[in-house]
Amino acid sequence: MAIVKLEGISKKYGDFIALDHLDLTVEKGEFLTLLGPSGSGKTTLLNIIAGMIQPSSGAIRIDGRDVTNLPTRQRGLGMVFQNYALMPHMSVFENVAFPLRVRRAREEDIRTSVSEVLKIVNLLDFARRKPHELSGGQQQRVAIARCLVYKPGLILMDEPLGALDKNLREQLQFEIKRLHSELGVTILYVTHDQEEALALSDRIILMNNGRVEQLGTPHDLYFHPQTVFAAQFLGESNVLAATVAGHDGEDQILNGKIGAIRSRPTSIAAGTEATVIVRPENIRRLRPGEHLSNEISGDLIETTFVGDATKYYVKTDNDTIIILKQLANAIPEDAGDKRVRIGWAAEHTLVLQKNV
């Protein structure tokens, strides 16, 4: 069942098109993420749903009701902000009680409900504190409690972990994920952090230049990117230009600058220009005598150790740089041999039609 339905939403600022005819459905109970670089329109979209920005055209439906011209306060949503937006002069208790007071709840009901949600986010002992007496992570948990307490149909989260350091961010990611699955709330989440999006979401909407670049599960987006942008935004990619040449047995053959590339068969016709994408983690250095469907020789020009993995930059004999990534080895590999042979399996060659 759809909680939110956007129909042909556009937003123009003068000549600049922030959102270009966007359709979108948020299903009840799902965790949907708007992912994209800054300026892609994800925050504009969130603010349009919240009612803080009026769309230039299109309609917004929440629970089947057209709310396009309804003010923010009548839309019955919840929102979590990057800077927490807790009322600095109110205690944690009063902050969480605020939406209930707006709804004129009875005093004893307020006390029970607030205690209940504070217990859920493990902050019951902090009820009397002022926000500035809490850490960033705790403040954001208060902000989340403030949303949960009045059970809005949809909770909007605008880069809620953006102001936290890495460890806290992962901890709170886990917490948000837990609340989502335990309470069955519907969350529309905005982030530019691909790892966060992959870790949390049921579905991801990848946005670029005010349009939906690709919509799908995290798995889909990562393993079946439909555009070069998607491939490059989620994870790392080697992008190579090639032309579809034909078939050889099970494999499709493409001709590129680095020579023949083998992939699994696609529906792209022979002679068509295509873009080939290979993930660095799918390429590896080949031992002598080892063979893969795609093989290439080159010089190792740079090795970067990034903790869990080591990245190798290989310059092929026809001047293409290919990046590969391997799980880091506690024993450093011999750096002496500059000449390397690298390869990847045909099923790891992603072929995209050119200009998509």
Added chain:
Amino acid sequence: MRSKISGAESLALLGPVCAVMVLGFLVPVGFIFFRSFTIEGVFTVAGFTSLFTSPLFIRVFWTTLEISLMASVVSIVVGYPVALFISRQPEKYRSLYLIMVLFPFWTSILVKSFAFVIILGHEGVINAGLRALGLQEFEMIFNRFGVLVGSTNYLIPFAVFPILTNLLSQDANLLKAAEVMGAGPLRIFWRITFPLTAPGVSAAFVLTFVLSLGLFATPALLGGRRDMMMANLIDFYTRDTLNWNAASAVAVILLLTSAVLLVLVSRISGTGKPA
């Protein structure tokens, strides 16, 4: 980017202002203290004791506090909406409005007080208009009303600025958050915006109150006999009775009243943590 400066350099930078402050402020204030405790060079507290038993002084003292309190409350009540309005304007128009708030500073308080005589007087614009419409005219000058109009006109910018600074420092997301939670504009104002401006309001109060304690031209020109304030009393002692000892004692009490008030208010409001 902080570079150390030598002793000689700091002397050169701060010397002039120190000299002016010593000669133009500390020395005269010192003289006033000296005068208030001496008559013809002999130490005495007679100046103070006679003031505290003088019905004139006591009445003037209370009148001064009363007028100052009313003037600063009215300035804040009138100035707050102005500050709120300006804070909600787009940034590019804000400076234009600020210039308008500062307009009154372009003329001296003396000139403005005379202007109010013309506007508010018996034959003034307002009363003439009321008469022309066949309505009851009323006295707006040489009474408390005239003093309050004149003083609030002068004080409003001093109320607007601290409140505006405070409003502009508030996090706009608080209002967004409250709106998403369903709060209407009135509730947002009274539960969030207004409480958060408490430090700004108390700063505005201190500023306007202390400034009005020293009002001289306004009560002299727009007030009646019952609206005499401390500064007018000092003028009376120095010019009409040539009692420099009493005049100095009034000045010292005025100074101490302002000082006590500043300390009290800063204690009460604390150094209010900004939002």
